[in-house]
Amino acid sequence: MLCVGCGSSTVVLDNLCKQCFTTAIHRRVRKWAKQHDLFQPKEPISLPKGNDLEAVATRAIFEHAIKTPHIISEEGKQIEAWSLDHELEERLAAVLRSKQRSSGTRLLTFVTRQEMRAYCKAHNLKFSEPAEDSAESKLVKQLCRDDPSLKFGLLKSFEVFS
Numbered sequence: 417m418l419c420v421g422c423g424s425s426t427v428v429l430d431n432l433c434k435q436c437f438t439t440a441i442h443r444r445v446r447k448w449a450k451q452h453d454l455f456q457p458k459e460p461i462s463l464p465k466g467n468d469l470e471a472v473a474t475r476a477i478f479e480h481a482i483k484t485p486h487i488i489s490e491e492g493k494q495i496e497a498w499s500l501d502h503e504l505e506e507r508l509a510a511v512l513r514s515k516q517r518s519s520g521t522r523l524l525t526f527v528t529r530q531e532m533r534a535y536c537k538a539h540n541l542k543f544s545e546p547a548e549d550s551a552e553s554k555l556v557k558q559l560c561r562d563d564p565s566l567k568f569g570l571l572k573s574f575e576v577f578s
């Protein structure tokens with residue numbers, strides 16, 4: 417299989433090679449951060465700790481995708497370990513169990529766990545798998561089993577109705 421971006425023969429995910437996939441993720445995350453005005457220049461930022469997939473991906477992608485000058489500080493604005501899957505699970509819990517949604521600064525709301533795995537593997541980052549045993553995570557898996565890209569549409573539909 418060849419990369420649809422550059423024709424290279426080492427495909428990582430979605431018909432993209434490591435370089436094209438990485439660029440696409442960084443671009444998407446930068447756009448998200450800009451649209452939601454997440455970071456101000458020189459704003460103190462606190463990144464998630466630990467070796468969970470979402471925390472590792474958040475740290476790595478923040479470091480490489482966000483060009484705004486920032487200060488990393490324990491007391492800074494807390495960036496949550498987050499993913500598109502996480503977002504969908506929380507939104508479903510809000511609908512199905514009237515569970516209140518938490519608020520926080522989320523950089524990777526538009527990146528799936530599958531993409532994070534591919535990103536971490538491509539860049540040799542070690543991570544541990546998150547526990548995905550909630551009813552909502554099973555539901556998301558079931559709904560998007562045949563086509564993981566449905567997750568993007570699902571999130572967009574939540575955005576429309578909320």
Ligand SMILES: [Zn+2]
Nearest residue numbers: 419422433436
């Ligand atoms: Zn490529």
